[in-house]
Amino acid sequence: MFGEYITIPHLLIFLPLVAGLLTFFIKNEKTAKNLSLLAAIITLGISLFSLTVLKRDDLNGLSFNYEWLKYMGASFSVHLDGVGRLLTLLTAVSFPLIFISTYKSSYKNPGSFYALMLLAQAGLMGVFLASDALLFYFFWELALIPVYFLCSRWGGERRIQATFKFFVYTFAGSLIMLIGIIYVYLHTQAIEDPKTHQVIADHSFALSAFKAALFNPAQQNWLFWLFFVAFAIKMPIFPFHTWQPDAYEQSPTAVTMVLSGLMVKMGLFGLIRWLLPMFPAAVVRFDNVVIGLSVIGIIYASLIAIKQDDLKRLAAYSSIAHIGLMCASLFTAKQMAIEGMMIQMFSHGINIIGLWIVIEMTEKQLGVRKISQLGGVAHKAPVLTIMLVIIALANIALPLTNAFVGEFMMFSGLFQFNIWYAVVAGVSIILAAVYTLNMIQKVFYGESNTLTAGMKDISFNEKLALAIIVVLIFAAGVYPQPFFDLTKETVSSLITRFK
Amino acid sequence: MNAIIITALWGVVMMLRGVFSKNKSSALPWAVTGLLIALAGNCYELVQPQWFAGGTEYRMLFGVDVKEMLHFNSFNLTFIAVVLFCTLLYFLLNGRDIEKTGEHVSEYFALIFFVLCGVCLSATFNTLLTLFLGIEIMSIPLYILTGSDKRNLKSNEAALKYFLMGSFSTGIMLMGIAFVYGGNSSGSFFIDNINLGEGKMPVMVAVGLVFLLIAMGFKVSAAPFHFWTPDVYDGAPTVFTSFMATIVKAAGFVAFVRLFENAFGAVQSQWQALLAVITAATLLIGNLTAVFQQSVKRMLSYSSIAQAGFMLFAVFALNETAKEGLILYAAAYSLASIGLFAILVKMNDYTVDGFNGLAKREPVLALTATVFLLSLTGVPLTAGFLGKFYMLTAAMKDGHQHWLVLFAVLCAAISAYYYFKIIQAIYFRDSNEAVVNESGITPTFRYLLVFTAVLIIVLGLFPYILTDWLHYYIP
Numbered sequence: 001m002f003g004e005y006i007t008i009p010h011l012l013i014f015l016p017l018v019a020g021l022l023t024f025f026i027k028n029e030k031t032a033k034n035l036s037l038l039a040a041i042i043t044l045g046i047s048l049f050s051l052t053v054l055k056r057d058d059l060n061g062l063s064f065n066y067e068w069l070k071y072m073g074a075s076f077s078v079h080l081d082g083v084g085r086l087l088t089l090l091t092a093v094s095f096p097l098i099f100i101s102t103y104k105s106s107y108k109n110p111g112s113f114y115a116l117m118l119l120a121q122a123g124l125m126g127v128f129l130a131s132d133a134l135l136f137y138f139f140w141e142l143a144l145i146p147v148y149f150l151c152s153r154w155g156g157e158r159r160i161q162a163t164f165k166f167f168v169y170t171f172a173g174s175l176i177m178l179i180g181i182i183y184v185y186l187h188t189q190a191i192e193d194p195k196t197h198q199v200i201a202d203h204s205f206a207l208s209a210f211k212a213a214l215f216n217p218a219q220q221n222w223l224f225w226l227f228f229v230a231f232a233i234k235m236p237i238f239p240f241h242t243w244q245p246d247a248y249e250q251s252p253t254a255v256t257m258v259l260s261g262l263m264v265k266m267g268l269f270g271l272i273r274w275l276l277p278m279f280p281a282a283v284v285r286f287d288n289v290v291i292g293l294s295v296i297g298i299i300y301a302s303l304i305a306i307k308q309d310d311l312k313r314l315a316a317y318s319s320i321a322h323i324g325l326m327c328a329s330l331f332t333a334k335q336m337a338i339e340g341m342m343i344q345m346f347s348h349g350i351n352i353i354g355l356w357i358v359i360e361m362t363e364k365q366l367g368v369r370k371i372s373q374l375g376g377v378a379h380k381a382p383v384l385t386i387m388l389v390i391i392a393l394a395n396i397a398l399p400l401t402n403a404f405v406g407e408f409m410m411f412s413g414l415f416q417f418n419i420w421y422a423v424v425a426g427v428s429i430i431l432a433a434v435y436t437l438n439m440i441q442k443v444f445y446g447e448s449n450t451l452t453a454g455m456k457d458i459s460f461n462e463k464l465a466l467a468i469i470v471v472l473i474f475a476a477g478v479y480p481q482p483f484f485d486l487t488k489e490t491v492s493s494l495i496t497r498f499k
Numbered sequence: 500m501n502a503i504i505i506t507a508l509w510g511v512v513m514m515l516r517g518v519f520s521k522n523k524s525s526a527l528p529w530a531v532t533g534l535l536i537a538l539a540g541n542c543y544e545l546v547q548p549q550w551f552a553g554g555t556e557y558r559m560l561f562g563v564d565v566k567e568m569l570h571f572n573s574f575n576l577t578f579i580a581v582v583l584f585c586t587l588l589y590f591l592l593n594g595r596d597i598e599k600t601g602e603h604v605s606e607y608f609a610l611i612f613f614v615l616c617g618v619c620l621s622a623t624f625n626t627l628l629t630l631f632l633g634i635e636i637m638s639i640p641l642y643i644l645t646g647s648d649k650r651n652l653k654s655n656e657a658a659l660k661y662f663l664m665g666s667f668s669t670g671i672m673l674m675g676i677a678f679v680y681g682g683n684s685s686g687s688f689f690i691d692n693i694n695l696g697e698g699k700m701p702v703m704v705a706v707g708l709v710f711l712l713i714a715m716g717f718k719v720s721a722a723p724f725h726f727w728t729p730d731v732y733d734g735a736p737t738v739f740t741s742f743m744a745t746i747v748k749a750a751g752f753v754a755f756v757r758l759f760e761n762a763f764g765a766v767q768s769q770w771q772a773l774l775a776v777i778t779a780a781t782l783l784i785g786n787l788t789a790v791f792q793q794s795v796k797r798m799l800s801y802s803s804i805a806q807a808g809f810m811l812f813a814v815f816a817l818n819e820t821a822k823e824g825l826i827l828y829a830a831a832y833s834l835a836s837i838g839l840f841a842i843l844v845k846m847n848d849y850t851v852d853g854f855n856g857l858a859k860r861e862p863v864l865a866l867t868a869t870v871f872l873l874s875l876t877g878v879p880l881t882a883g884f885l886g887k888f889y890m891l892t893a894a895m896k897d898g899h900q901h902w903l904v905l906f907a908v909l910c911a912a913i914s915a916y917y918y919f920k921i922i923q924a925i926y927f928r929d930s931n932e933a934v935v936n937e938s939g940i941t942p943t944f945r946y947l948l949v950f951t952a953v954l955i956i957v958l959g960l961f962p963y964i965l966t967d968w969l970h971y972y973i974p
Contacts, residue, residue, distance in 0.1 A: 069963065134888075138879040145878060152927045160927050164919060171876075172912035178888070179904055182895050 007064045008050045009078040012088055012125045015043050016095075020118030029110040033103065036114040040095040043121070047092035050085060051486070069134070073191050073201030073209075078129040082490040083272055086342060086483065087128040087265055090349045093472075094261050095121050101357045101465035102254045105364070107154055116146040120258055127266050131207040133181045136274070137174070143266065144170055147258060151251040162246035169243045173233035180226030181205075184278065187213045210278055217281050224282035227275045228290070234267030235323045237290075238297025248316035253360040256312070260319050260356070261349040268323070268345060271330055272494065280497045287331045291417070294328035295425050297321070302431035306438070311359045311369040314439060315352065318395065321428055322348050328425065329410035333498045335491060337413020342487040343480055344406030347394070347473075351403060354391040354469040358384065361462055362443070365455055371439060376448025380455035385444045387458075387466040392440055394473045396432045402476035500571065501540030502579050503619045504561045509533035510612035517605025527594040530608040534590060537615070538583040545576040545971060567689070570625035573971040574822055578622050578753050580968070581826060582746050585833045586615060589746070592841040592947050593738045595939070600736050601647055610640035611742065618750040622757070626688040627676045630758060634672065634718060637750060638665050641743055645735040657734025664727040668717035675710030678703045679762075690762040700766055708763055708770060712777075715758065719751040721811060722780035725804050729788075732800035740796065741840030744803040749829035752810045756825060760817050767817060768899075774815050775900045782808030782910040789917045794849045798917055799839065802875065805914055806832050809890050809907065815900075816893040823966045824889025830965060831882030831958060835871040838951045841944075842868050845937045854921055856930035861937060863945045865925045870952040872918045874959070877911055882958035887911065889962075 019039035026032040050062070063079030080088065095117070107113040123143030130136040144167070151163035188209040191201045203209075215223060233240045248256050276283055301320035308314040326344055329337035361384055362377065363369045378385040394401035397408075407429070415422040448455075458466070476483065516529055590597075598604050617637030624630040642665060646658025680686070682703025685694035695704060713724060720728040732740045763770065785805030792798035810832075813825035842864055846853050858865040874883030894904050930936075958965060 071963070071966075141879040141884075145873070149926070152923065160923050164923070167919065168912060168915055171915050172909065175877075175908035175911055176905070179891065179895070179908060182888075182892050186892070186895055 007061045008046060009064060009080055009129045011046045012043065013122055013129065015039060016118045016125065017122035020115045020122060023111055023115035023118060026111040029106060032110045032114045036118055037096065037099040039118060040099055044092040044096055047089045050080060051089065071201055073204040074134040075132055076135060077132045077206065079131050080129060082487045083269065083342065084128050086346055086486050087269055088125055090265065090346050091121060091124050091128065091262055094257065094349060094353055097353055097465050097468060098254050098257045100461050103461040104459065113150065113154060116150050117254065120146040124262055128269060133185065133205040133207070133210055137178060137181060140266065141174055143263065147255060147263065150255045151247060154252040156250040159250040162250035166243040166247040169233050173230035176226050177230035180223050183223060184210055184213055187215065220279040220282035221285065224275070224279045224286060231267040231270040231275060235264050235327060236320065237324060237327055238293055238300055241297065241320050244320060245313050245316040249310065249312045253356055257353045257356045261353045264319070264323055265345055265349065268326055268330065272490065276494055277497050283331065283333070284498065290331045291328045291421055294324040295421055297324040298425050298428045302428045302435065305435040306431065309371050311362065311371060314435060315355050315359060318432065318435065319352055321432065325410055325425060328421065329413050332413050332417035333495065334413035334416050335495050336409050338491045338494060339484055339487065340406045340409025340413060342491065343476065343483040344403065344410060346483060347402035347406055347476060350469055350472050351391055351394045354466060355395065357462060357465055358388045358391065361458055366451055368451065371442050374443040374452055375446045377452050377455055378444040379448050380452060381457040383463060384458045387470060388444065389440060390470050390473060392436045396436050397429065400474065400477045402473050404477060405480045500561050500563060501544050502537050502583065503616055505537040505540050506612050506616040506619060509537065510609045510616065513605050513609035513612060517603065517609065523598050523604045526604040526608055527590065531587065531590055533612065534583060534587050538580065538587065541576060541579050541583060545573065545580060545968065568626050568629050569623045571623055573969050575622040575753065577968040578826055578829065579619050581830045582618055582750065585746055585837060588951060589742060589837050592837065592944065593741065593844060596738045596844045600738060601649065607644065607647060610644055613640045614747065618746065621750055621754040624754070625690060627680065627690060628688050630754060631672065631676060633754065635669065637747060641747065644739040645731060647739065648736045653734040654736060657731045660727055661731040668714045671710050672714030675707045675714055678707030678710060682707060690758060693762050695766050700769065711758065712770065715751065715755045716777060719748060719755060719807050720804050721777050721807055722784040722804070725781065725784065728804055729797055729800045732803070733797045737796060737840060737844045741837055744800065745833035745836045748803060748807065749833055752813065752825060752829065755814050756817065756822065759814055764817055771815065771899060774811065775903050778808055778811040778815055779903060779906050781811060782907055786910045786913040790913065793851060795843060795851055795921065796849045799836065802914065802917065805910065808910065809887060812890040812894045816897040818893055818896055820889055820896055821893035823969055824886060824893050826969065827882065827889055827962055827965060828886030831874055831886040831955065834951055834955050835874040835883060838867060838871045838948060841948070845940055847938070848936050851920055851924050853936045854924035855928045857925045860935060861940065863949065864940070867948040867952040868925060869922055870955055872922055874955050876915050876918045880956060880959050882955045885959055885962045
């Protein structure tokens, strides 16, 4: 039965989906919480299983294909490849962490909250698995809708404006991408019945057909921007980033973790899976523009992060800087940079979730997240502080931490591409150290004030979540090889498109 | 043919019922029965060659020889089926509210049946004469329905305005028909037999074409001929606005597409740029003005103009995808708007603030309204998305005026602003006082709304349950 009727992609998409729909009807907070945690853990189990048991070349059980809009040439087809496995794993790891670390938080209408979280997970899984452009677009939007509702319903004071800005930005970007998808679709080959050679559909939405469609450089140039804008808004890349700090600040922290850890990866993934293979000529043509924007964004975001007084906004800007580096290294089309970027996608997801957990702890206990009002937390919460220092060091990519491997490789790739980009972007490492260490110093060390005097150390569930993150940080920092093995094929097939 | 005859007859039946029975509440079952008969008759006509006769012979219930003045194919029969189904849903959702509008309940239903007859005629016309008949039969009962709230000044004003503007556009249409008839050398009323001349169009035909374009643009409220729409939709009793803004508007589009495809399809390149400008203006004006509306009813009027902009793509492109898309779009738009209007009718306060805290008071209404709004915005998983997707694909396939497509999606992004304003009110804003803004909500009403919402999602996932009907062969 397994591998034939039920495959891993089935489980990854439909398990959170069904669990989410069930959770809508649960009134009891405890039950909703436990059910969603259970679903998330089972999903993680399935994702881990996909890494170990099935062989790489054994496609059976890793993909499925249903007829959908037959005459339009769209099918419900998904498959799990290297980068797909990496990001579904990240998604699967993140959700249990999020649920565990926020286990003590209580929300009004808990059933809806957890249901929407699980639906967002299903949408994300779909994005990382889809190998049909229309299906990809479906999931791309479906991941957005639950997050929109989560942010606007359970967020901070200015949540309605902030999340609406976020929604309109991404919705406009997606619609522009839709034009691109339709244009490429109209230039794909017809689908024929393999036996009778009758034409079933004039065009096809399949990923393979999209990759095979040929465009002259002029067409590629503007198609590139149609797709790039959508992905750039999602990542976000300077100057499309203005929605992000507000949205991160106003969202409930559990959702901010989804936004910053996972949803930004949708943009990067879109580049890897769709844009880069489809328009290699345009990518080579515009690489300086995109890398230039990314580098500007890196420096700009780092400088703003230094001036931030709000912990959440600081983390948001630091995230823009990290994503900018990943996007820049992707466009160098150098093997080393892309390999580094792959592992960094995973590391960044884990680290930023860790950072949010710490911020959430502080805010929940003290009710503020202004750096200027805090101080001396370390005296009261030593375990929290130790965990934070490790995560912060990973955030500035110190050796032995997971981010070091990725950043090192990305910088060396960028260096090969153009030394000046590497030099300018390299300044961001120093800037990252400035704002991160500054934050640690002001918030955690020094004299404790009246506000922080009542701080208690973290409880078991938060310890557990942070401990898992710290273990992952060191594990990937010391032995990153499994990640390279996982994404080797994707990287090399991507590189060959540029030769 | 079945639908035309049954709806016309049933209109008479409803009128007679009004004479013999003064019981207001029994009008609805009668109307629903008539509609079911019409729907069944129409579907029989559509599927009969495939299901019953094995593709060999073709029989209708009413074997009237129309001398080719009307033309029946899978496209317009499917459209009529959609229209009748939507009207059925509209009756079931709004029936009790139609009764509340005034004294003459039977007559209201009778008028709606006459409108439906006009809708069927204007979907199946094959000559310019039958087109005119269809459009007029469709319009005149609407003038009366608009003014049916006799004691309301706004309703009266709207009816008068609608009537004057409508007559004006009828005049233009007649003049257009006269020009086209007189100007083409074949001297034919049949739309597929109009001689457009080799190379350059005769001037009179060209003038006639532009007049017809203006008149049809008026009927579907395309800019700059849309000025009557907000006032009329706002002034008319909400139950009838719902009918006008959805079913009648969609019928106008089908007539528009059929006229321009059959009569002027050959010279598409000569009027396409003009239509592109009209489309862009409609999208822009509809969306921008809707943003500033405080009343949801008025906002929905402008949004209907904006949605008309998207449906104009079908006339712009005139290919197979466009026709499939038009049916899908008409169904998606009608279902969502009928649902929204039905909720609106139950409310006392029509402003956006009236929706504040609806999620707490009426979770079912809140959820279904959200589905309708998401569908109107064009979010995947709803039929509204696929409608927009088909329209955009059709326009791209046509290959001309790519800027229009980009313009359209930017307008769609603007539309998110005003549709989401309602969603925000429903879910994220609390009402200050314990005022209950909605009344008369029965469990049946809730079930019907859920049914409509489910239908929208099912169509959004499996559009082929509707579009496959278009591929039925009608001899």
